[in-house]
Amino acid sequence: MIDDEKPKDRHEGSKFTVVHCKGALDSYIEALNHVNAKKHKAFTRGMIQQIARLAEGHRMSKANFPQEGGLPKRKGQHRAKKFNALKRIPVRGYCWLSEKHKNTYFISHYVFKDYDDLKESDTNRVGNNWRRIEENGDER
Numbered sequence: 001m002i003d004d005e006k007p008k009d010r011h012e013g014s015k016f017t018v019v020h021c022k023g024a025l026d027s028y029i030e031a032l033n034h035v036n037a038k039k040h041k042a043f044t045r046g047m048i049q050q051i052a053r054l055a056e057g058h059r060m061s062k063a064n065f066p067q068e069g070g071l072p073k074r075k076g077q078h079r080a081k082k083f084n085a086l087k088r089i090p091v092r093g094y095c096w097l098s099e100k101h102k103n104t105y106f107i108s109h110y111v112f113k114d115y116d117d118l119k120e121s122d123t124n125r126v127g128n129n130w131r132r133i134e135e136n137g138d139e140r
């Protein structure tokens with residue numbers, strides 16, 4: 001895949017910045033390998049457009065940007081905040097809106113998803129990235 005044909009590490013929009021966590025773009029390539037090779041370019045273009053819509057602050061439908069699972073709780077927090085998925089069947093990119101980095105979404109990773117339920121391993125992976133960035137101050 002040519003670099004121009006994959007999402008960028010960072011997308012600056014008028015409302016939000018969308019940042020891929022370490023390893024997220026590698027997981028995108030891995031998930032994309034499950035998509036028909038003839039559709040890679042168009043599929044990726046669509047995913048990039050979805051990221052751009054998010055960065056520009058456009059409304060995202062529940063079908064294309066559903067809430068998926070809970071983020072780790074902070075001390076004293078009663079209810080866990082949720083993370084979302086950039087959903088472009090059959091690939092999902094799990095992301096959250098940062099509390100530490102103003103107006104920034106972080107995309108944890110992508111998965112090929114041909115099943116309905118959220119896997120615990122995906123929730124854990126998002127949680128680990130969230131802790132690394134939100135609690136430990138790692139930028140990506």
